[in-house]
Amino acid sequence: MTNKKISKKDIGKLLEGWSREFTVFVPSKDRGVTEMAKWDGKDTGFFEWYRNTVIPAKSSFLPAMEKMFSFQKDTDGYHLELSQDQQKRILFGIRPCDARAIAIIDNVFTDSYEDPYYVSKRKNTVLIGLNCTNPYDSCFCTSLGVKPTQSVDVDLMLTDIGDEFSVEEITDKGKELLAAASVVKKATKADDAKAKTVTAAVSGMVKRKVDTKDIAKKLQACFSDKDYWEKVAANCVSCGICTLLCPTCYCFDICDELSKKQGTRYRRWDSCGFSIYTRMPMENPREEKWRRVRQKVCHKYEFYPMNFDVIACTGCGRCIRLCPVNWDIIQILSSVPAEQPAKKKVVSEKDVSYRY
Ligand code: SF4
């Protein structure tokens, strides 16, 4: 199939056209922190510096802080006003690993309970991918079955072929978007060949690897090895960065802001790395750091696959790049012992009942 193409010089015109109908989000920098943010209507210079964003694209669907509803009380009781974000949006330039991460967390927000806040944003968003051609040293996506140039989770996929982008139409949503864009041209066979050469070269650039084949079984086997998990958690300072900025972590807390007879309910990102995360009236099952670190690892590589048949990690490498003490998930996964000597097992009922 022949692709389409667009000149890099025309990207501004393309985004401008789409901005009439959609709110367009592009890779942006704010005081050194990169994220998908609303396009300012001018700047298309992100191609020069963009590799991937620090804040993952999940924030477009599950913001770090989100208003759920406001409420007020009068003589008739409580009155609620739901917060509904119905704007049509385009995420332009999402990397394949982050698009995969969104597909992974879709499972949670559409399972037995459909989360209206997440789902409305998801349904109204077109994902335009940009194939990764410059992975970080910490990336290991290929170990999780994710290719740096895969287009399964987006509506359109762009590949950098020099002065132009090759554009692959993936879904009907994507096709419709391109149909009205006069700056998009038909690609030639030579353009398609260039795109193929670029994508073929990238997989080899992802250098770090870990064998994830039997990882769930291995983690299950060493779940009660306290010595092992204490070693794994030794340097962690429980800052929560590796979970808050992980594209597949989705935990949130709910809080109310109250003023006399009215208030607002928000939800905000939370992390299983925090000691208060599991605080309950009678006990806290993960007061010790090693239990929390174990939870983070086992949830991604053992419990989540049990529920949804997919590992909740895309190998994006953020948790490695951003950890202040160089905690390295690849080293941890590579060091999980295959079998546990019986003497090391410290099985407790408490451990088993909080294993999820
Ligand atoms: S980013 Fe590093 S120090 Fe912070 S919670 Fe994660 S592993 Fe621990």
Ligand code: SF4
């Ligand atoms: S666990 Fe680390 S490498 Fe895996 S998706 Fe999360 S941040 Fe990326």
